[in-house]
Amino acid sequence: MSVKNDAKVMELNTPLLDQLESGGWPSFVTDLKAYSKKRPQVGQLLNQLNESYENRWNYWIGTVLNVPGYGGGVIARLSQKADKYPDLAQFHTVRVIEPPGWVYSTKNLRQLADISEKHGAGILQLHGMSGDVLLLGFNNDQSMSVAEELMENGWDIGGSGGALRTLQCCVGQARCEMACYDTMRVTKHLTDTFIHYLHRPEFVYKFKFKLSGCPNDCANAMMRSDMPIMGTWRGEMQIDQAKVREFIKAKGRAYVIDNVLTRCPTKCISLKDDDTIAVEHQDCVRCMHCINVMHKALKPGKDKGVTICMGGKRTLKIGDTISTVIVPFMKLETDEDLDRLTEFVEKVWEFWNDNGMDHERIGEFIARVGLATFLDGIGIEPDARMVVRPRSSPYIKFEELAPGRIGGEQTKMPPVWNKEPETTEAAAR
Amino acid sequence: MSETKLAPRDQGAPDYKVNLHPVMLKNYGKWDYHERVRPGVLVHVAENGDKIWTIRAGSPRTLSADKVREICAVADKYCKGFLRFTTRANVEFLVDNEAAIQPLIAEVEGKLKFPVGGTGPSVSNVAHTQGWMHCNLPGSDAAGSVKALLDELIDDFKNERLPNRVHISSSCCQINCSSHADISVIVQHHHPPRINHGNMQICELPKVVAICPAAAIRPAVVNGHESVEVVKEKCMYCGACHGQCPSMEIRDAETDTLSIWVGGKTSNARTPPTLMKLAVWGLPNNPPRWPEVGQAVRTILEAYKKGGKPYERVGEWIERIGWQRFFEVTGFPFTRYHIDDSPEALSTFNRSTMVRI
Known part of the structure; x- marks a missing residue:
């Protein structure tokens, strides 16, 4: 595809940015200054950035631009200094879905660099906070041509706006013994299955999945995603007592007491006189600490799966929220497991989008309608593992105990106090 | 654009398998343990004894195409052409040959000028935005x-x-x-948004009103313009309205x-x-x-x-x-x-x- 990519050469005028060339950390200023010889619009970008430094002011206006067929993925920016810097008049970012786990062959990474340089300013950000590859510096035509060439080569455009956003996951089973499920596979599966929702914003607001293979959460899922899918296990963790002894021999008992036993959140580990350990497995909350410290001797249990939480996001608008446990445990290995997950996600989206307000993330939605109502809406039974403790406030609307609430008829108060608990898989555990 | 044949849409996420170092692909799901060899260097050992060393380096995240090519050249020379990036924008070079670690570090620090580190109890790269x-x-x-x-x-x-x-x-x-x-x-x-009343027509006023988490914004006609007003006492200077409407300038x-x-x-x-x-x-x-x-x-x-x-x-x-x-x-x-x-x-x-x- 032919592309026009000739920018006006301008002398660099970056006295403030130049002060970011010293110091030990690699300087994007040094890199981009050198590169501006090849792509002069980068020089214009640096000059405008220097003006921002001088005036502590920003010169970008947001606007909307879409690749045909898509409703997001181009972050369109117009410069307010376009008179001075003509090639910043339109200077857009194109988001590209990264390979799950941010793994690359140099062949593929070079291809991104080449395509980015051919069509625009040739600036790449590896990676954006949503996980995407960010390619910077395309005008309207270039944004279209770069998207077409990317897609011709098998890349796809990332999400933006009130849509499913590009997913991100940790390295998972590709290089980590802690990973309790195949994060890369599930990331690709969810991306591909829900690609329509990623490209065509039809939600009340953004929705992010992030996938971490274990509770250490290297993908920053708990805080930064609407639905973190966290690897975990049920039953007992694996203990190799011979390696426990080796560890204690090498590090000493005091080290194990101070750094493993007393750091256990439920104090479920004890050190025996023969330098083995005993674990009260029913009290383990799978925090990973002991496994992190003694990772040769201790491993996650063999019956692996995921805990699904919901509702994490950063500050706007009701303050930061941390995700809450919604599904304490489910297996996520077979195709049937994946189907169950996608069905569940569709149910959650339906309830949230039918009832959510404009710009209401799912964490804010849960806070507004209440967790119990949310669970009703998505068809999940309440489970004590969803809360840290039950409520303290006695002002409660007991639906079963409200006389005459159905059609004005006096209903009999059900004897909830001697009702047999329903046997669920959860209760059985 | 109408005459141009469009590329395929909705292709989804790239295949990760073709982007994996052969040792990682071979031992996918079969890793046994890892050790921190020195700051910035990890070794992961598979159940069959295979090893992959990771050399983690700090990157400025914003990279020119040329800098990306330099990074690729290092990965071609030492890493069979495979690398990865972390959540916090570090770049990880992957080698299956212990002897390659030292020359790789020398090249990363000497040529790329990227510091090696960010593992274990250290400060990792700083997550940031635009x-x-x-x-x-x-x-x-x-x-x-x-x-x-x-x-x-x-x-x-x-x-x-x-x-x-x-x-x-x-x-x-x-x-x-x-x-x-x-x-x-x-x-x-540190103060409520300054409203450009003459430019509110570019914004959807009901959305501007609704987005305020403090319910501080209400519709108003100002100097003949349909606009909004902000109740100063309620406003907490969050800037939610600014994201919705550029005419509500929160910055100063x-x-x-x-x-x-x-x-x-x-x-x-x-x-x-x-x-x-x-x-x-x-x-x-x-x-x-x-x-x-x-x-x-x-x-x-x-x-x-x-x-x-x-x-x-x-x-x-x-x-x-x-x-x-x-x-x-x-x-x-x-x-x-x-x-x-x-x-x-x-x-x-x-x-x-x-x-x-």
Whole structure:
């Protein structure tokens, strides 16, 4: 595809940015200054950035631009200094879905660099906070041509706006013994299955999945995603007592007491006189600490799966929220497991989008309608593992105990106090 | 465009298998354990004894196409042409030959000028956003302030000499696009949005009214324009309306300041994930190097280095020694603004007699 990519050469005028060339950390200023010889619009970008430094002011206006067929993925920016810097008049970012786990062959990474340089300013950000590859510096035509060439080569455009956003996951089973499920596979599966929702914003607001293979959460899922899918296990963790002894021999008992036993959140580990350990497995909350410290001797249990939480996001608008446990445990290995997950996600989206307000993330939605109502809406039974403790406030609307609430008829108060608990898989555990 | 044949749509995520180092592909799901060989170098050992070494290097995140090619050249030379990036924008070079580690490090540090480190109990790369380089809302820069901050902290990136890992993030506005972190820098605004009443026609007024979390915005006709007004007493200067409507300008080059927050973490290890708490406010937005921010972060880091016990994250260290001592050892003042007045406030008060006297 032919592309026009000739920018006006301008002398660099970056006295403030130049002060970011010293110091030990690699300087994007040094890199981009050198590169501006090849792509002069980068020089214009640096000059405008220097003006921002001088005036502590920003010169970008947001606007909307879409690749045909898509409703997001181009972050369109117009410069307010376009008179001075003509090639910043339109200077857009194109988001590209990264390979799950941010793994690359140099062949593929070079291809991104080449395509980015051919069509625009040739600036790449590896990676954006949503996980995407960010390619910077395309005008309207270039944004279209770069998207077409990317897609011709098998890349796809990332999400933006009130849509499913590009997913991100940790390295998972590709290089980590802690990973309790195949994060890369599930990331690709969810991306591909829900690609329509990623490209065509039809939600009340953004929705992010992030996938971490274990509770250490290297993908920053708990805080930064609407639905973190966290690897975990049920039953007992694996203990190799011979390696426990080796560890204690090498590090000493005091080290194990101070750094493993007393750091256990439920104090479920004890050190025996023969330098083995005993674990009260029913009290383990799978925090990973002991496994992190003694990772040769201790491993996650063999019956692996995921805990699904919901509702994490950063500050706007009701303050930061941390995700809450919604599904304490489910297996996520077979195709049937994946189907169950996608069905569940569709149910959650339906309830949230039918009832959510404009710009209401799912964490804010849960806070507004209440967790119990949310669970009703998505068809999940309440489970004590969803809360840290039950409520303290006695002002409660007991639906079963409200006389005459159905059609004005006096209903009999059900004897909830001697009702047999329903046997669920959860209760059985 | 109408004459051009469009490329295929909705292709989804790239195949990860073709992007995996052969040793990682071969041992996918069969890893046994890992060790930290030295700061910045990990070795993962598979059940069959295969090993892959990871050399982690700090990257500025914003890279020219040429710099990306330089990175690729190193990976071609030593890593069979495979590499990966981390959540915090580090680049990881992957080698299956132990002898390649030293020359690879020499080339990464010498030619690329990327520091090797960021593993174990160290400061990792700083998660950040766009700032003045490409955002439409920022009150400050991201890449530049982070570069200056990491210059200050680079020795703690290269060495593993902290109680535990320290994640740092930097946000350029009150939306806080960057992640939760042990130490976090946030821009703060100090007055309600200035409304450009003559330019409100570019915004959807009902949405502007609805987006305010403090219900401080209401419709109004001003000088004959359909517009909105802001109830000053209710406004908390968050800038939610500014994201919705550029005519509601929340930023102010003269009065915006920076604040530093501590004790956030997303990992579930030992304690549940925790939110960050206010440590210092009112630092100047001072480009090009933001020295006051660097100094404050350094102060927190040094106090943590000195007082933290092994495996304690910044937040866990502070919870143990108490916030009173945190303010003592860092020398930052505890002020009325540190007392929470959000809906979470009651749960943050010390509702006990447990006091260090």
